Amino acid sequence: MLKVNGISYRYQNNGPWVFRNFRLAVQPGEIVGLCGYNGAGKTTLAKIIAGYLKPHEGEILVDEQPVSSFTGIRPVQLVWQHPEKSINPKWKMKKVLEETTDLDEELLSLLGIKSEWLDRWPSELSGGELQRFCLARTLGKHTKYLIADEMTTMLDAVTQAQIWHALLELAKQRNIGILAISHNQHLLQKISDRTVSIA
Numbered sequence: 001m002l003k004v005n006g007i008s009y010r011y012q013n014n015g016p017w018v019f020r021n022f023r024l025a026v027q028p029g030e031i032v033g034l035c036g037y038n039g040a041g042k043t044t045l046a047k048i049i050a051g052y053l054k055p056h057e058g059e060i061l062v063d064e065q066p067v068s069s070f071t072g073i074r075p076v077q078l079v080w081q082h083p084e085k086s087i088n089p090k091w092k093m094k095k096v097l098e099e100t101t102d103l104d105e106e107l108l109s110l111l112g113i114k115s116e117w118l119d120r121w122p123s124e125l126s127g128g129e130l131q132r133f134c135l136a137r138t139l140g141k142h143t144k145y146l147i148a149d150e151m152t153t154m155l156d157a158v159t160q161a162q163i164w165h166a167l168l169e170l171a172k173q174r175n176i177g178i179l180a181i182s183h184n185q186h187l188l189q190k191i192s193d194r195t196v197s198i199a
């Protein structure tokens, strides 16, 4: 289980708390939707859960082990809203994928990634195509939980539906728990087993 155990965070010492004593649990294979107003701290929370920021209070546990204690590829992976910002523009897509995971033909096919795209530069792909790669590279065999932070917000409705359909199928197959963060309540209600609010 992924446990968010009473975490508190603020960006400056003595500054305002973004949140205090926040708690959440995600079971393997469970899809939890997280909503909250602009500035409520959703992205901050995503970064803490994925291990990019350290909370001032509380801890994140995966199967009772602190997430910070995992070495190598982390069991909790994060997909951001802007794929173009998280991909090295100087690498072809095959290298982007191989940095974190072995090429998994079945996964690529499920995510609708065409083999000819592997030989392209990031600038030669659309936002939706790039986001499929960002998702693919987070879904290596070590991944137990995925945090999707406004993952499809920039995409058209058809692409959004295709990507979520593929991800939910994969989550079911591999028993991956997902925390889906979005301001789009309609999307969250459609994809989630339950939804929670950060504020």
Ligand SMILES: Nc1ncnc2c1ncn2[C@@H]1O[C@H](COP(=O)(O)OP(=O)(O)OP(=O)(O)O)[C@@H](O)[C@H]1O
Pocket (backbone or CB within 6 Å): 011, 018, 036, 037, 038, 039, 040, 041, 042, 043, 044, 045, 183
């Ligand atoms: N690097 C930073 N330094 C200082 N304050 C920050 C920093 N990043 C975010 N904040 C502040 O922390 C609060 C939470 O921001 P965060 O981006 O986590 O919210 P959010 O819920 O994801 O917002 P949105 O829905 O607008 O993306 C905001 O008040 C923001 O101004």
